[in-house]
Amino acid sequence: MKQHPLPGLTANDNSLSLPDTFTEWFAAKGWQPRAHQLELLSKIQNHKSSLLIAPTGAGKTLAGFLPSLIEIASRPRRKPGEAHRGVHTLYISPLKALAVDIERNLSTPVVEMGLGTKIETRTGDTPPHKRQRQKLAPPDILLTTPEQLSLLIAAKDCERFFDGLEIVIFDELHSLVTSKRGHLLSLALARLRTFRPNLRTIGLSATVATPSELCQWLIAQGPDGEVHEADLIEVSGGAKPDITILKSDTRIPWAGHSARYAMGNVYRAIKAHKTTLLFVNTRSQAELLFQELWRINDDELPIALHHGSLDVSQRRKVEQAMSNNELRAVIATSTLDLGLDWGDVDLVVHVGAPKGASRLAQRIGRSNHRMDEPSKALLVPANIFEVLECQAALDANYLGSQDTPPLINGGLDVLAQHILGSACAKPFDEDELYAEIITAAPYASLSRANFEKALDFVATGGYALRTYDQYAKLLKTEDNTWRVTHPRVAQQYRLNAGTIVEFPKLDVRMTRQRFGTGGKSKGPMRGGMMLGRIEEGFLEALAPGDTFRFAGKVLRFEGIRENICYVSNAQDSDPKIPSYAGGKFPLSTFLAEQVRAMLANPESWQRLPEQVREWLTIQKIKSTLPKQDELLIETFPRADKYYMMIYPFEGRMAHQTLGMLLTRRLERAHARPLGFVATDYALGIWGLRDFDRMFKIGELSLSALFDEDMLGDDLDAWLDESFMLKRTFRQCATIAGLIEQRFPGKEKSGRQMTVSSDLIYDVLRSHQPDHILLMATKEDAARGLLDVERLGKLLSRIQSRIVHKALERISPLAVPVMMEIGKEGIAGEAQDALLSEAAEELLR
Amino acid sequence: MTADLLEQREPNCALQIAGEAFICDPFGCLYWPEENCLIISDLHLEKGSSFASRGRLIPPYDTAATLNMLEQRLEYWRPKTVISLGDSFHDKNAAERIPQQYHLQLSAMMKGRNWIWIQGNHDPLAPANLEGQDATELAIGPIIFRHEPHSGPSNGEIAGHLHPAAKIKRRGSSVRRRCFIGDGTRLIMPSFGSFTGGLNIRDRAFNGMFLESDQYAWVMGQNNVFQIHARQLVR
Known part of the structure; x- marks a missing residue:
């Protein structure tokens, strides 16, 4: 834990709240407590939950733990034979590594001051015997992750475990709250507040666009929509990078x-x-x-x-x-x-x-x-x-601009998981549970009707055809509480709890053995060093002998046995398979605006390297550069095809959705589109007919092509057959506990034992389109994978501001986009074309 | 997106087993014109409720979806005889669990037709509450119908049970679909039920069943059947 003396900051105003041991420790280090550290301490001592926003290096972590360390140190020591006290402080981190790091860093002050505070981590890596011991003899401070907290509160004896809980610290809160993990965590926090009504929360965050959202997240919201906010401490600045x-x-x-x-x-x-x-x-x-x-x-x-x-x-x-x-x-x-x-x-x-x-x-x-x-x-x-x-x-x-994404309402799939977890811990009264849930900021606007839908889903599947009442997981008993019908239900829940993470992954291990063609090995496989885990989807598309890059090596894919992927060292230095998916961030709306502004203003190009200036200058001569609010469209022929380049700068996902919708429209207009490519900056569509000529003779109209009604029927029709929606559905169904988390390698033997989520999706969509999981899926897709929201804003922004340039040949701006063609995978309809190709080979 | 490649294609595909001519369709049905007979396999009716009884509340609409598809196919082929090649019901109580409306729908489809329930491992007993004739095996001309394919050389066997699926890899992508698989002497049918998955035909369960050089998969695309040689299929 590094802390450096800052001139001009004194502890005088607040020194009352800092015990001597701590003052002396600071002094011995040659440090002084910083103003925000003392301010947070005083707020917590005065029972005010608070959000601390500070740049990195401002001693945020120490600030967060100081109130707990002081309170724990002031408690009388436990005498031998006395009952163990529960956890005093819970620290939640988005990353396992961060929890481990904090444990290491906190031990320094604790040891140096001789506090004797017991600090332990509990993550997915914690061995079972240690978990057991933690339950019997809880540490003073428990460092854990959101998933582990969800498991803890679904345990039968959890109320006792938390009965001494005073403070919950959320580290890196800005990154926790924007995901489904954040939704689940907010519900767990609501539960902790029910156990401990005077619970204080501390949020630690980097600078965000709207701090008030995080302040609401930290404390209970009112039942009739009144908004409550935790106190805010903001440390500005730091030196300019x-x-x-x-x-x-x-x-x-x-x-x-x-x-x-x-x-x-x-x-x-x-x-x-x-x-x-x-x-x-x-x-x-x-x-x-x-x-x-x-x-x-x-x-x-x-x-x-x-x-x-x-x-x-x-x-x-x-x-x-x-x-x-x-x-x-x-x-x-x-x-x-x-x-x-x-x-x-x-x-x-x-x-x-x-x-x-x-x-x-x-x-x-x-x-x-x-x-x-x-x-x-x-x-x-x-x-x-x-x-x-x-x-x-x-x-x-x-x-100092901020473009952190705005918070979104809590997902219904996550809600379903939480409801089942609640019942596993102990029977609940639905009025009380609803009241508790809407204190969580992401669920503050959850309607009673949707809550009941979620409850019905958990209990009997939520189907209009009510044939499953006999198989209910939850039953309402005479004392008006819902309880689980069978211990098996709780077991199932625990296997699934905290499931937020998506793609199934396989272990990757080294082997010396070579698989023959068709992935067959002679004799049993012997695995060597474990390298890590890779998404199954990527590995599935590999054939034995293919080479790819992983763990800093070029590896040869040998085959998959059960849930292990075997690889060997490849001799070649250039892998055949270029990359695997995962971890792509979309361009933020804010940066997109900045880039458009820069394009529109040649004076700002002075800051750009010469080759880039040249590129833009030629673009201006050969075609044009759009004004900040304009949308530029170029059409040109190339080889035996015709291209339409569109430059919205709205991120890859929104462009992909736009591409899907535009090709549908073009197909209806008989423009015979063949395919499209979407990058973060632009969208390129190609086809067999001359788009430009079609515009000239009135067979195509720009305004009709980009009309906002695209997001109506067209979107619905496309969504219905979209593979992306199926993928989203799989996630929602897994989170909600409808289907089991897939364990790769296992499904092959059990084709009668599992039902693929794609099949469930198709059947559910045609028989009960308003089912709660389909609602959850559409909500997710609209924001995430498809970015419909952003596309909607784009379409309304560009109405009547479309600039079309008909070109003889490709423009400088279009070249980078064209070079991405062929790098994208295919899906959906195009799959049939591949089958067709394979079939055609018979004829040759 | 290469829509025009697919436009003009005949949806069905002809094939031969033991010299007899059959037609397979993209929905997993096999039609025998000579006998005016339609063959379907592995309906797994009431799979949804079977799961529900074990704590997985997956949608109860699988029977409805399967029967609707079947009704449509019967309308299309108008067969005199229907052979359901076993595992028609997901478990031995499944036929009794079929909700009344679907039971009526199924009975109406069966009316006026020879309907044969071949027994499968999931449904070893004939459904007590439905018409139709039951059999462990059925021979018509040179063709023998049974649920589980025998191993070793065959001459004219049509079976189900394995839920074959074919996978191809091209241009860095892979496509996996249900399929018919056969070599002219034996044919294994795809599963018809709406909740039934597939088993890759490269799985060892298919070992030794076909003559590799004559082995084809008739792969079910969205609207067409594609005949693809087995050497193009991967794990």
């Missing part, structure tokens, strides 16, 4: 995400600093960057790799080496994004576009963890569009 965009003499590529062109510059930057943290957006980028840096690592600098798919033991090794200052560089994805504080990082390199100004600010905060010294950061755009984005993010960070 020193950010530069990498200047390279090498040509910046027009497409791709590897940033290979800049490796020499990046390597020189690493050499010139003590410790460098390199951030990328996806795991495949991390793997690639690692490989590329080692390829030129002539000085054999210790450079390590850290991402969520790697095996725990490997990650811990890197973390340990990091805190011992043994590494010169670590390449990381979001696992290291949040509040971790290791070693003396003096440079942050961000490879690829940051996608959001707030995310960039967070990541830059990793370097030089002292808020009074500027952080140093280097942005490395991977392609020419990303240069624009990096410049926009850079401008934004200086202005």
Whole structure:
């Protein structure tokens, strides 16, 4: 725990609340408690839940734990033979690694002050015997994750476990609240408040766009819609970060995400600093960057790799080496994004576009963890569009802009999971449970009708055809409470509890054996070192012999046995399979606006590298650049096809949805579209007829094509057959406990034992379209995967502001988009075309 | 998106077993014109309620969905004889659990037709509350109908039980669909039930069943059946 003396801050005003042991400890360290640390202490001592917003390096963690450490130290010691006290403080972190890190950091003051405070972690990695012991002899401070809390409150004896609970600390609250994990956590907090009405909460957060939302999240909301907010302590500023965009003499590529062109510059930057943290957006980028840096690592600098798919033991090794200052560089994805504080990082390199100004600010905060010294950061755009984005993010960070996403209402699938968990702990009265749930901010506007739908779903499936009453999981008994009908129900719940995370993953292990063709091995497989876990979907598309990049190596795929994927070292240095999915962030609305503004204003180009300025200048000559609120559309022929390029700058997901809808319309207009490609910046559609000519002779009209009614019937019709909706449904159905979490490798033997969620979706959609899980699915899809909300805003923004340029040939702006064609996977209707191709081969 | 590739295709596909001509459709039915006979397999009716009784409350509409599809197919092919190749009911009490409206619907479909319930491992006993004739095996001409395929060489066997599914990989994507699988001497039917999954034909359960060089899958696309040689199919 680092803390440095700050001039001009004294503890005099609040010194009453800080016991001598603590004052002396601060003094012995040559520190003074900071104003916000004392302010939070005084608020908590006065029973006021609070949100502390502070930049990294402001001593946020110590501030959060100070009230607990003082209160626990002031309790009389437990005498031998006396009953164990319950947990005093619960600390919830979004990351396991963060909880482990905090345990390590907290032990310093506790040991040095001789407090004897018992601090333990409880995560998915905690062994069963330790969990058991924790229940019998709870620690004073329990550090855990949202999933573990959900499991704890669904246990029968949980009320006793929490009967001494005074304070709950939520670390990195800004990142917790925006997801379904946050919804589940808010319901768990509501339960804790029922156990302990005087419970105080502390939220620790980085700067966010709307702090009031987090303040509401922390405390109970009123039953009739009155809004309550926790107190807010905001620490401003910190030193202005020193950010530069990498200047390279090498040509910046027009497409791709590897940033290979800049490796020499990046390597020189690493050499010139003590410790460098390199951030990328996806795991495949991390793997690639690692490989590329080692390829030129002539000085054999210790450079390590850290991402969520790697095996725990490997990650811990890197973390340990990091805190011992043994590494010169670590390449990381979001696992290291949040509040971790290791070693003396003096440079942050961000490879690829940051996608959001707030995310960039967070990541830059990793370097030089002292808020009074500027952080140093280097942005490395991977392609020419990303240069624009990096410049926009850079401008934004200086202005202190915030683009954290707004909070959304709690999901119904999560609610269903919570209702079942409640019944597993003990029978509940539905009025009381409803009253408790709507105190949680994400569920404050939950209607009684939807609550009852969710309850009915949990009890009997919520089907209009009421044939399952005899198989009910919950029954209303004579004393008017709902209870589980069978112990098996609680067992099932525990297997599923906290399920928020999506794609099934397989263990990846090394092997020396080679599989033959068809993935058959001779004799049993023997597994070697465990490398980590990869999504099943990616592995399924591999054939034995395919090579791919993982855990810093190029691996040869050998085959899958049960739920283990076997790989061996590949001889080639370039893998055949380029990447795997996961971890793609969409471009934030705010940054998109900045980029559009930059395009519209040539004067702002001065800050851009020369090759980018040139690119834009030629675009202006050959085609045009749209004004900030305009939508540019270009049409041109190329090879034997016709192209339509659309530049909304609204993020990949919104573009993908737009692409699906536009191709439907074009098909109806007999424009014979063949396919489309969506990037974060643009959408390209190609087809067999000349779009431009169709506009000229009036067969197509721009305003009709982009009419807002697209989001009506067309969207509904498309949603009905969309594979994306099926994927969302699978998540909702798993979270809600309708289907079991899939354990990869197991389903093959049990085809009669399971029913795929796709089949359930089809049947449910045609027989009960208003079922609660379909409601939940549509809500999710509209916001997440399909980004319908953003698309709607785009369509209303551009009405009558569409600029169409008919071109003879491809424009500079279109080139990077065209280069993405073929990199995208296919799905839906196109699958039949593949089958057809395979069938055609018979004829040849 | 390559819609025009698919437009003009005949939805059904012809095939031969032991010299007899059959037609398979993209919904998993096999039609025998010579006998005016329709063959379906693995309906698994009331699978939903079977799961529900064991604590998984999946939708109770699977029987309705399966019967609606079957009704539509009967309307299309208008067969005189229907052979249901076993596992027509998901468990031995399933026929009794069918809600009355669907029971009536099924009875109406059966009316005026020869309806044969071949016994399967899920439904070893004929449904007591339904008409139709039951059999462990049935031979018509050179063809023998049974639920579980025998192993080893065959001459004219049509069976179900295995729920075959085919998977192809092309251009970095994979497509997996239910299929008919056969080599001219034996055919295994896809499962027809709305809640039935598939087993990859590369699974060892299919080992030794077909002559590899003559083995084809008739893969069920959205609107067409695609005949694909087995060498193109992957795990």
